Amino acid sequence: MRSAVRSIHKKKIAVWSLTIQGARLASRITAEIAGTDFYISSRLKTKINTSNSSVLSFTVLSRTLAEVFHQYKGHIFIMSTGIVIRIIAPLIRHKTKDPAVVVVDEKGLHAISLLSGHIGGANELTLKIADITGADPVITTATDINKIPAIDLLARQKGLVIENPEAIKNVSMALLCGKKIILHDPYQYLTGTLSASNGIMNGVDYKVDDDTIRKNRIPGVFIDYIKTDIPTHFLKLRPVILSIGIGCNRNTSRQELKTFFLEVLDLFDLSAGSVLNLASIDLKSDEKGLLELAVDLDLPIKFYSKKKLEHVKEIENPSLMVKKHIGVTSVCEAAAILSAENGKENGKLIVPKQIKGNVTIAIARMSSI
Numbered sequence: 001m002r003s004a005v006r007s008i009h010k011k012k013i014a015v016w017s018l019t020i021q022g023a024r025l026a027s028r029i030t031a032e033i034a035g036t037d038f039y040i041s042s043r044l045k046t047k048i049n050t051s052n053s054s055v056l057s058f059t060v061l062s063r064t065l066a067e068v069f070h071q072y073k074g075h076i077f078i079m080s081t082g083i084v085i086r087i088i089a090p091l092i093r094h095k096t097k098d099p100a101v102v103v104v105d106e107k108g109l110h111a112i113s114l115l116s117g118h119i120g121g122a123n124e125l126t127l128k129i130a131d132i133t134g135a136d137p138v139i140t141t142a143t144d145i146n147k148i149p150a151i152d153l154l155a156r157q158k159g160l161v162i163e164n165p166e167a168i169k170n171v172s173m174a175l176l177c178g179k180k181i182i183l184h185d186p187y188q189y190l191t192g193t194l195s196a197s198n199g200i201m202n203g204v205d206y207k208v209d210d211d212t213i214r215k216n217r218i219p220g221v222f223i224d225y226i227k228t229d230i231p232t233h234f235l236k237l238r239p240v241i242l243s244i245g246i247g248c249n250r251n252t253s254r255q256e257l258k259t260f261f262l263e264v265l266d267l268f269d270l271s272a273g274s275v276l277n278l279a280s281i282d283l284k285s286d287e288k289g290l291l292e293l294a295v296d297l298d299l300p301i302k303f304y305s306k307k308k309l310e311h312v313k314e315i316e317n318p319s320l321m322v323k324k325h326i327g328v329t330s331v332c333e334a335a336a337i338l339s340a341e342n343g344k345e346n347g348k349l350i351v352p353k354q355i356k357g358n359v360t361i362a363i364a365r366m367s368s369i
Contacts, residue, residue, distance in 0.1 A: 011035050013074040013100075013125070016061070020044055022078035022106035025133065029076060029104075032132045037072075039064065062087045074100035074125050081112060088115065095119060096165045102126050108133035117141045118153040119162070148175050149193055151221065155237050158189045160223065161273040163236040171235050174219040182220030187239060189223050225274035225365070238273035243347055245336025246280050246290065247360040254292035260359045261293070268351050270363065277302055279339035281309060281331045302339045309334040312346065317353040336364035 016039045017026040023040050030036040042057040058064035069075070069091045077084045081103045092098055092115070100122035101115035111133065113126040123139050130137040143150040151171045155162050162168070174181050185191045220234040225242055248257060265272055278294055280287075282303040294301040309328045314337055318329035328334065333353050340347020347364035354361050 012037055012072050013076060014039055014068065014072045015076045015078070016065070017041070017044075017078040017106075018061070018083075019079075019106055025104065025106060025108050026076070026078050029078075029129060029132055033128065066091060070097070070099065072099050074102070074121060076102045076104060076125070076129065078104050078106050080105070081114065084114065094165075096162065100125050102129060104129060104133070104135060108135050110138055111135040112138040113140070117144070118150050119156055119165075121156075123153075142176055143172055146176060148172075151175070151235060154190055154193060159240060160189060161238040161240060163238055163271065163273050167233060167235040170217075170219040170233050171221055180218070182218055182234070183223075184220070185223045187223065189237070189239065190221065194221070225271050227269045227271050236271075238271045240274055240276045241340070241366040242270060242274045242350075243276050243336050243340035243364050244278050245332035245334065245339065245362040245364065246278055246284075246293075247331035247335075248280075248284070248287065248290065249358040250287070252287070252289045252358040254289040254296060256357060257289050257293045257359055258296060260354075260356045260361060261297075263356070264351065264354050264361045264363070267354075268363070270351075275299060276366075277339055279304065279335035281306065281326065281328065281335065283326065302335070304335055304338055308338060312337050314346065314349055316349060332360040332362040333364075336362045340364035340366050342366045 013033060013036045015026045015030050015036055017023040018041055023044060026038055026040070030038045038055045039058055040055060041061070042059050065087055069088070070093075084101065084103050088101060095116060096119055098116045098120055100120035102122055102125050103112045103114050104110065111126045111129040113122040115122060117123040117139065118141065123141065123144060126137045126139060129135060139145065141150065152162060152165070152168050171181060181194070183191065183194055214231050217231075217233050220231065221237060222230050222234045223237045223239065225239055230236060244261065246257065262272070275297070278290070278297070278299050278301040280290060280301070280303055282305050284290055285303045290301070306326070306328050309330065312330065312334040315330045315333050317333060330353075333349060337346045337349055345367050348367045349362060350365050351361075351363035
């Protein structure tokens with residue numbers, strides 16, 4: 001389900017060393033960066049002194065790395081770049097899925113951003129290591145060295161889901177060449193950044209005739225939760241602001257729930273990449289199909305008490321039947337509205353209760369972004 005690119009949510013970073021001098025530097029780095037695991041060659045573990053409780057050992061680097069490579073959000077290798085390239089090459093999947101990889105020489109003279117500079121955060125990690133060790137940061141991504149905002153990094157920072165990462169290059173190349181781009185950004189995620197008058201970023205167009213866009217393949221960035229007929233060369237970024245409220249009869253299957261979930265999104269032209277969470281009444285907290293759906297979609301699920309659901313006033317389709325059997329006038333609409341709250345106010349209902357078979361679904365959007 002999660003084919004789009006979301007911010008990497010793995011927490012830990014792994015630091016790897018092969019030599020005693022490298023291990024000393026690795027120990028220094030792990031002491032400064034929270035949430036790190038320190039891996040050292042088993043033949044050296046008894047030869048160094050460290051108070052780090054997260055020191056792990058490996059016998060064969062390539063074998064251990066293959067087992068854990070995608071379990072970490074980033075890797076710092078204290079060794080030669082050639083070694084690192086050879087051992088990670090078979091493990092690389094895609095720029096949207098790979099962890100950050102930074103290489104540091106054992107004297108701490110250079111820190112090299114090697115893989116996943118923007119989306120994975122390797123460039124940022126490289127700069128952090130440089131601050132800790134005094135190393136010269138080596139960053140080669142074109143947007144960084146030309147001091148142009150990287151669209152994939154901006155998306156990551158704003159929590160936007162990249163739906164078609166293959167279009168990143170279209171926007172990046174246009175910005176590097178000082179060309180105009182089209183920007184659809186109704187919620188003002190990137191408008192201030194991309195329309196700022198700073199030389200090469202001048203003149204972001206907001207409205208251009210569709211035929212002109214398609215004919216000349218003018219690059220563009222489309223930021224919205226709505227699915228529409230967008231030119232294929234446009235970069236589509238999805239704000240994660242939609243909450244799905246779900247009600248269902250007992251023992252409703254995951255497949256029935258998922259099928260209707262996707263049907264409702266299609267019916268109202270909503271992107272699955274913009275879905276923030278699922279929500280229901282706490283009576284359903286043990287509903288097998290609902291829990292399986294959350295796992296299948298890789299989405300968190302929230303459950304609310306009858307009391308909280310009854311306090312929601314923006315219900316469009318109250319149900320006397322639901323009130324009689326469960327004790328609340330609404331499950332899916334109320335749960336959607338509550339789970340789309342932004343810390344200050346409840347969400348806004350954009351899809352009222354839809355019913356099919358054993359399932360009811362409603363969708364709410366965060367009221368303000």
